[in-house]
Amino acid sequence: MCGIVGAIAERNVSAILIEGLKRLEYRGYDSAGVAICNLAGELRRSRRIGKVAALEQALGEEPLPGHLGIAHTRWATHGVPSEANAHPHFSGESLAVVHNGIIENHDELRQRLERLGYVFTSQTDTETIVHLLHHTLKRLPDLADALKAVVGELHGAYGLAVISRAQPDRILAARSGSPLVVGLGLGENFIASDPLALRQVTDRFIYLEEGDIADIRRDSLQIWNAAGTTVQRETVQFHESAEAAEKGEYRHYMLKEIFEQPRVVQRTLEGRLGATQVLVAAFGPQAVELFARVRQVQIVACGTSYHAGMVARYWLEELTGIPCQVEVASEFRYRTVAVHPDSLFVTISQSGETADTLAALRDARSSGYLASLAICNVGTSSLVRESDLVLLTNAGPEIGVASTKAFTTQLVALLLLTLALGRARGTLDPAREAELVAALRALPGDLQAVLGMDKAVEQISALFAEKHHTLFLGRGAQYPVAMEGALKLKEISYIHAEAYPAGELKHGPLALVDSDMPVVTVAPNNALLEKLKSNLQEVRARGGQLVVFADREAGLENGEGVHVVQVPHIHPLLAPILYTVPLQLLSYHVAVLKGTDVDQPRNLAKSVTVE
Ligand code: F6R
Numbered sequence: 001m002c003g004i005v006g007a008i009a010e011r012n013v014s015a016i017l018i019e020g021l022k023r024l025e026y027r028g029y030d031s032a033g034v035a036i037c038n039l040a041g042e043l044r045r046s047r048r049i050g051k052v053a054a055l056e057q058a059l060g061e062e063p064l065p066g067h068l069g070i071a072h073t074r075w076a077t078h079g080v081p082s083e084a085n086a087h088p089h090f091s092g093e094s095l096a097v098v099h100n101g102i103i104e105n106h107d108e109l110r111q112r113l114e115r116l117g118y119v120f121t122s123q124t125d126t127e128t129i130v131h132l133l134h135h136t137l138k139r140l141p142d143l144a145d146a147l148k149a150v151v152g153e154l155h156g157a158y159g160l161a162v163i164s165r166a167q168p169d170r171i172l173a174a175r176s177g178s179p180l181v182v183g184l185g186l187g188e189n190f191i192a193s194d195p196l197a198l199r200q201v202t203d204r205f206i207y208l209e210e211g212d213i214a215d216i217r218r219d220s221l222q223i224w225n226a227a228g229t230t231v232q233r234e235t236v237q238f239h240e241s242a243e244a245a246e247k248g249e250y251r252h253y254m255l256k257e258i259f260e261q262p263r264v265v266q267r268t269l270e271g272r273l274g275a276t277q278v279l280v281a282a283f284g285p286q287a288v289e290l291f292a293r294v295r296q297v298q299i300v301a302c303g304t305s306y307h308a309g310m311v312a313r314y315w316l317e318e319l320t321g322i323p324c325q326v327e328v329a330s331e332f333r334y335r336t337v338a339v340h341p342d343s344l345f346v347t348i349s350q351s352g353e354t355a356d357t358l359a360a361l362r363d364a365r366s367s368g369y370l371a372s373l374a375i376c377n378v379g380t381s382s383l384v385r386e387s388d389l390v391l392l393t394n395a396g397p398e399i400g401v402a403s404t405k406a407f408t409t410q411l412v413a414l415l416l417l418t419l420a421l422g423r424a425r426g427t428l429d430p431a432r433e434a435e436l437v438a439a440l441r442a443l444p445g446d447l448q449a450v451l452g453m454d455k456a457v458e459q460i461s462a463l464f465a466e467k468h469h470t471l472f473l474g475r476g477a478q479y480p481v482a483m484e485g486a487l488k489l490k491e492i493s494y495i496h497a498e499a500y501p502a503g504e505l506k507h508g509p510l511a512l513v514d515s516d517m518p519v520v521t522v523a524p525n526n527a528l529l530e531k532l533k534s535n536l537q538e539v540r541a542r543g544g545q546l547v548v549f550a551d552r553e554a555g556l557e558n559g560e561g562v563h564v565v566q567v568p569h570i571h572p573l574l575a576p577i578l579y580t581v582p583l584q585l586l587s588y589h590v591a592v593l594k595g596t597d598v599d600q601p602r603n604l605a606k607s608v609t610v611e
Contacts, residue, residue, distance in 0.1 A: 002100040003027040006070040006161040009188030017071040020197035028075025028605040031086035035096035036066035043165040047086035072098035075605040079123030091134035099126040101157035101178040171216040175208040203238040254400035262444040267394040276434035278419040284389040291424030295342035297324040304403040305348040310480035312414035320422035329356035345369040350406035352381020439571035449568040461589035473502040473521040475528040485583030492591040502535035513544040524575035525551035
């Protein structure tokens with residue numbers, strides 16, 4: 001993970017770099033640093049453990065003005081979070097590098113460089129890059145030539161930026177496996193891991209492609225591809241407002257993003273629904289023809305996005321009869337997979353840069369799948385650019401590390417996919433499709449109504465603040481909803497939470513249940529309700545405290561040890577989307593009570609671009 005920003009300008013770039021880092025904190029935030037070249041030709045740096053605010057304060061006390069700089073916010077992979085391990089890394093006084101990714105052959109490089117007399121001051125893999133570059137510059141004095149030679153020796157993934165005191169009119173950048181984008185200004189240019197970092201200075205961007213090296217100067221840019229040929233890459237003009245990334249009146253981004261769900265779900269639906277049908281062409285021009293051939297679906301994703309895929313399996317098999325498998329990307333990519341030739345390969349990702357999901361897609365492209373489809377929130381991401389078909393979730397920037405609106409919009413996109421496949425294959429009854437299209441149109445209103453539960457959920461959250469363990473139960477498509485609820489709670493409140501299919505309780509986990517272990521469950525009024533009620537009795541009989549989010553017609557009421565929070569009625573097939581919201585609110589309020597860092601929980605990062 002980690003975030004990179006760089007700038008070359010006539011003006012002082014220090015504030016631009018700090019603002020960029022703040023916007024990249026979602027990628028990691030255990031230490032931050034900046035290296036700046038000033039007009040006197042000195043290369044100086046400042047690094048701090050912790051968030052960018054600590055670095056900003058340090059620069060307030062001891063400013064580092066200059067026209068050329070690179071900066072980094074870190075999510076530790078090699079070496080603990082410490083000032084010595086924080087980027088930028090230097091070789092001598094002349095050369096600085098920032099890096100996102102992992103250099104797999106760093107041990108071998110380190111030994112070689114130590115034999116050459118280089119002294120390492122950090123435990124990072126990154127420091128090998130800067131010393132190797134320093135060594136190569138002795139043979140190839142032009143920074144671009146030297147970097148081209150160095151990347152040929154690196155195994156692994158990198159997005160990196162380099163500056164040199166000896167060549168202060170340029171930033172060199174290289175991308176392989178980690179995203180990088182050049183920001184184009186007037187008489188000034190920039191580099192970053194994500195355009196979000198640079199939206200305050202430009203709205204024009206060039207995405208570097210795999211293997212690209214860029215030579216960024218104040219008023220020119222040159223890019224070489226992996227073969228070393230000079231290439232022109234398309235300039236993308238951004239239009240969406242920069243305010244989308246502001247917190248506004250909300251105390252946390254997470255709360256803002258929970259409350260945005262009615263509006264963003266509306267956006268996910270926009271342009272994708274006809275009067276009674278899903279518009280299959282919304283998935284891309286080839287979708288109509290391709291979807292008619294699909295006999296099987298393989299979904300691959302990580303974390304919350306994986307949970308969305310698990311819900312989709314219930315929908316796909318029930319509504320279309322198409323067999324569906326779902327797997328976490330980090331497992332899928334390392335096993336031998338038997339591929340059905342008419343199988344659609346679907347990836348789900350908020351960021352579109354998750355290393356394991358991206359690697360699984362890249363393997364799948366040569367494994368005989370019919371086609372690949374990305375369900376993704378970032379239109380310019382690697383996942384989108386490398387897939388045959390795309391459905392964007394259009395949730396807008398998600399800043400809170402714990403995914404909320406990205407998940408519900410993924411679910412909506414997956415239900416659209418289910419309906420589109422069912423129609424293309426002729427296995428979905430048109431009346432059923434029309435009924436679900438109507439239910440989808442009503443969904444933004446249903447989500448607005450469910451947000452009205454906020455106060456009731458806040459009250460219930462007090463039950464959890466002192467607890468150390470919780471169980472989440474669900475049946476059918478609510479089982480992945482329970483998994484998502486448990487993930488949210490553990491992520492931001494640090495309370496151990498596990499999810500089980502409610503019917504599995506008596507096969508082991510019931511042994512854990514006592515009055516100290518709240519059991520949370522979601523109970524829409526569906527065919528499994530009576531079975532779920534029996535499972536809840538099993539918990540009550542062992543003294544467990546139950547918190548039940550239940551349909552008002554579910555016939556569940558408050559009683560001793562049973563706390564029922566009523567959820568507005570919803571079409572049973574859309575219940576996973578609606579019942580997710582009270583679980584998001586629950587984890588949010590518990591985290592606030594516990595005083596944790598809600599938007600940036602410990603040890604995590606928003607975009608997981610390392611495996
Ligand atoms: C949890 C969370 C993560 C992500 C996972 C995949 O709240 O956000 O579990 O879902 O890291 O990320 P994307 O969806 O960007 O591929």
